[in-house]
Amino acid sequence: xxxxxxxxxxxxxxxxxxxxxxxxxxxxxxxxxxxxxxxxxxxxxxxxxxxxxxxxxxxxxxxxxxxxxxxxxxxxxxxxxxxxxxxxxxxxxxxxxxxxxxxxxxxxxxxxxxxxxxxxxxxxxxxxxxxxxxxxxxxxxxxxxxxxxxxxxxxxxxxxxxxxxxxxxxxxxxxxxxxxxxxxxxxxxxxxxxxxxxxxxxxxxxxxxxxxxxxxxxxxxxxxxxxxxxxxxxxxxxxxxxxxxxxxxxxxxxxxxxxxxxxxxxxxxxxxxxxxxxxxxxxxxxxxxxxxxxxxxxxxxxxxxxxxxxxxxxxxxxxxxxxxxxxxxxxxxxxxxxxxxxxxxxxxxxxxxxxxxxxxxxxxxxxxxxxxxxxxxxxxxxxxxxxxxxxxxxxxxxxxxxx
Numbered sequence: 001x002x003x004x005x006x007x008x009x010x011x012x013x014x015x016x017x018x019x020x021x022x023x024x025x026x027x028x029x030x031x032x033x034x035x036x037x038x039x040x041x042x043x044x045x046x047x048x049x050x051x052x053x054x055x056x057x058x059x060x061x062x063x064x065x066x067x068x069x070x071x072x073x074x075x076x077x078x079x080x081x082x083x084x085x086x087x088x089x090x091x092x093x094x095x096x097x098x099x100x101x102x103x104x105x106x107x108x109x110x111x112x113x114x115x116x117x118x119x120x121x122x123x124x125x126x127x128x129x130x131x132x133x134x135x136x137x138x139x140x141x142x143x144x145x146x147x148x149x150x151x152x153x154x155x156x157x158x159x160x161x162x163x164x165x166x167x168x169x170x171x172x173x174x175x176x177x178x179x180x181x182x183x184x185x186x187x188x189x190x191x192x193x194x195x196x197x198x199x200x201x202x203x204x205x206x207x208x209x210x211x212x213x214x215x216x217x218x219x220x221x222x223x224x225x226x227x228x229x230x231x232x233x234x235x236x237x238x239x240x241x242x243x244x245x246x247x248x249x250x251x252x253x254x255x256x257x258x259x260x261x262x263x264x265x266x267x268x269x270x271x272x273x274x275x276x277x278x279x280x281x282x283x284x285x286x287x288x289x290x291x292x293x294x295x296x297x298x299x300x301x302x303x304x305x306x307x308x309x310x311x312x313x314x315x316x317x318x319x320x321x322x323x324x325x326x327x328x329x330x331x332x333x334x335x336x337x338x339x340x341x342x343x344x345x346x347x348x349x350x351x352x353x354x355x356x357x358x359x360x361x362x363x364x365x366x367x368x369x370x371x372x373x374x375x376x377x378x379x380x381x382x383x384x385x386x387x388x389x390x391x392x393x394x395x396x397x398x399x400x401x402x403x
Contacts, residue, residue: 001108003067003101005029006058008051009379011320011353012387018132019343019350020394022047022387023320025377026054028100030067034107037377038100039322041291042092043393054093067101070297074098078270091269091294098295099326099373106372113329113373117300124364125331127342128169128212131158149174150193152200159211160204166363169237169339170205172197173214175227179397182216183243185223187401191230198234210237213260216396217244217267221253228258238263238285238314251282263287266316270294274302278309285338289316291323296330303334312338319393321350321358325368325375328358332367340365353381 009025024040024047042050061076077094078084106113114120133147148155149172159170174197176190194213201211213236219227224242231239239260243250245267255262265287268274271294277283286306288299303313313334315327324346331337342365343350346358355376359366368374 002031002064003028003062004031006055008054009382010047010051010387011382012385019319021391024050026096026100034104036100036103037322038096039291039320040092040096041289041319044089046390054096057093058097067104086269086273088269092292095291095295102296103372110371114332117333120332121335122332124366125340127340127365128171129167129342129344131155131170131172152196155197156200156204159201163205163209168363169210171212171214175215177397177401178216178218179401181400182218183220184401186227191227195230198231202234212237214240217241221250224254225257228260236260248277248280248282252280255282261285271301285312285314287314287316290326291319307336312336314338315340317341321354325373328365328367329373
């Protein structure tokens with residue numbers, strides 16, 4: 001069996017755009033006519049540049065090769081151009097292609113990928129969702145737009161709605177702007193708002209749901225500890241990425257200074273970067289995103305390292321349903337799995353993109369028994385929703401935050 005062809009799509013995500021402005025998908029084909037699908041969680045370059053990078057990598061290292069040779073692919077791509085170091089852009093491209101290879105491997109074997117990674121540990125996977133703005137958002141002249149990100153009452157109402165649907169955990173990130181010049185000291189208004197948001201949500205959901213407090217590497221260690229003290233009374237399950245991801249030694253200072261578990265990992269790639277977090281005891285929850293972390297096998301290794309230190313895994317997903325499906329395949333096999341990020345109930349455009357919806361019941365994903373990664377991308381939908389823009393998937397403020 002040989003890989004013979006590669007094709008990419010940059011798919012525009014219609015409003016409300018849950019999961020980002022667009023998704024970057026790839027398809028690998030074999031000489032036996034088997035298609036494997038992958039997705040990149042890649043924000044460093046424009047989406048069409050990234051799609052071409054995926055094609056270039058496939059042409060250099062994958063075309064003409066057996067898709068089973070995952071270890072060989074990793075070493076060649078990791079070392080591409082005399083690098084041999086974690087690179088978010090390279091690993092985003094590689095991850096998409098690696099997931100596609102596993103999809104092919106599973107289909108050829110007639111087994112879901114989780115059967116080939118050690119088998120099932122979990123019958124169902126607990127999920128959480130962000131609080132997303134809804135039609136109740138209003139605009140007032142004096143304070144600007146009010147929504148679930150800045151209004152405690154609206155956030156509490158939204159959280160209660162999700163709990164009523166079956167979710168047992170919700171996430172928000174009310175800690176103020178994030179900028180290319182982070183980490184910064186949080187403003188007092190941001191600390192105050194964060195505490196009021198957490199208080200309102202805790203009063204609304206009681207002990208029915210965990211609250212996940214997200215930031216985007218916004219603070220210095222001392223600033224993160226100031227924020228942590230303000231939200232500790234509301235018992236969040238985690239404080240996510242309290243400082244930038246480039247110095248786990250600094251994140252470890254936060255971990256030692258708060259009772260809130262620290263979570264991190266969406267911006268990290270490969271076992272080498274995650275090993276630094278583990279070595280420094282910088283986090284007790286790791287959040288690899290399989291569209292960037294190195295794909296399925298590399299993240300299995302990351303999870304195994306974490307397991308040896310009693311660290312839990314909560315796969316990250318703020319992109320499309322192919323990364324979501326890959327996260328599910330891996331999470332099923334992990335003894336140290338904690339919780340899975342879901343894009344609401346995998347409905348909306350995420351459902352439209354697939355020939356069969358990811359199954360979600362009572363707050364849990366039910367893992368697919370289908371061969372491969374368990375879902376099939378609807379190529380006609382991809383063709384019908386091209387993204388023509390140049391925006392990055394995510395972007396920080398380009399100026400320093402002024403107090």
